[in-house]
Amino acid sequence: MRLETERLVLREWREADKGLYAEIIGDPAVRRFFPSVGTFEDASAGIDRAIQRLAVLGFSFLALERKADSRFLGMLGMAPFSEAVRAAIPGAPEVEIGWQLGQQYWGKGYAPEAALAMLDFAFGTLGLTEVVAITYEGNAPSRRVMEKIGMVHDPEADFLHPDIPDGHQLRPHVLYRIASPAPREVPVSLVAPR
Ligand SMILES: CC(C)(COP(=O)(O)OP(=O)(O)OC[C@H]1O[C@@H](n2cnc3c(N)ncnc32)[C@H](O)[C@@H]1OP(=O)(O)O)[C@@H](O)C(=O)NCCC(=O)NCCS
Structure with a gap:
């Protein structure tokens, strides 16, 4: 799977991403709204889980890369909620979109740019009817995205x-x-006569 935007690529994970992703989730600034920083083992297990999900479901959290210099920027993608989280949310939604980028790449609009491509994929290719996002109530940057x-x-x-x-x-x-945009109605004049 691969999605492209003007400045970014969302691509499948590579083994070499594990160390780079571990640096990101090991950064206390990146994790200031999480109960703890992540270790290399967390990064590795998370990426392995994302690879498995992609194979089974056809969507997942993906690696985010900048086109200009092929830099690994972090993670962005979609996943089904765990049963415990789903059960805790009123209405029990199915699929979340999420993001975590290295601190040096914040503030450039990268997360929303890639997220919009992911939503297009969710609604256009996968045919999902709704995608949700969750975060700690005080995580203003994530809420802005x-x-x-x-x-x-x-x-x-x-x-x-x-x-x-x-x-x-x-x-x-x-x-x-966010709900899938309503299917566009075909203007009557464009409907081929039977
Ligand atoms: C949330 C996150 C992915 C946003 O990515 P991004 O590519 O920087 O998104 P944007 O450039 O659109 O910036 C979104 C908001 O972040 C805030 N922001 C921007 N630069 C920032 C910086 N250097 N430090 C702190 N906040 C910053 C601003 O409020 C900005 O909104 P604005 O554009 O209206 O000013 C990124 O901040 C991040 O990885 N945070 C740590 C991990 C995390 O909390 N993930 C979400 C878990 S639910």
């Missing part, structure tokens, strides 16, 4: 993340939604 790509906050679906301990300040999560 959701807004920039046309997602809308649904306060009624906000929830306490079940993988984060009771009472932890990062537990309250918000949920944003």
Whole structure:
């Protein structure tokens, strides 16, 4: 699988990405809204899981690369929720879109640019009817990305993340939604006569 935008490529994972992704999730600034930083083992297991999901489902979290210099920027893609998370969210949505980029690549609009390509793929190629995104309520940059790509906050679906301990300040999560654009109606004059 490979999606291209003007400046970016979303591509399948390579073994060499594991160390680079471990550096990103090991950065306390990148993980300031997560309960802990990630280790190399976390990066490796996450990438292996993403590869397996892609093979089974035809979509996954992917590697994000900059076209100009082939730099690995981080992760962006879609995945089904775990059963525990899905059960904790009112309405039990199916598929989330998510992102994590290295700090030096923030603020250039890369996440929304790649996310829009991923949503096109979700609605156009996969035929999904809805994609949601979740984050800690205080994660303003991630919420901005959701807004920039046309997602809308649904306060009624906000929830306490079940993988984060009771009472932890990062537990309250918000949920944003976007629905597949309605299929365009073919103008009557373009419908071929029978
Ligand atoms: C969330 C994230 C993917 C955004 O990616 P991005 O490519 O920087 O997105 P944008 O360039 O559109 O910036 C989005 C917002 O981030 C904020 N931002 C930009 N540069 C920033 C910086 N250097 N430091 C902190 N926040 C910054 C701004 O609020 C910006 O909104 P604006 O364009 O209206 O000013 C990125 O900040 C990130 O990887 N964060 C750490 C991991 C994370 O929290 N992931 C989400 C988990 S749910």
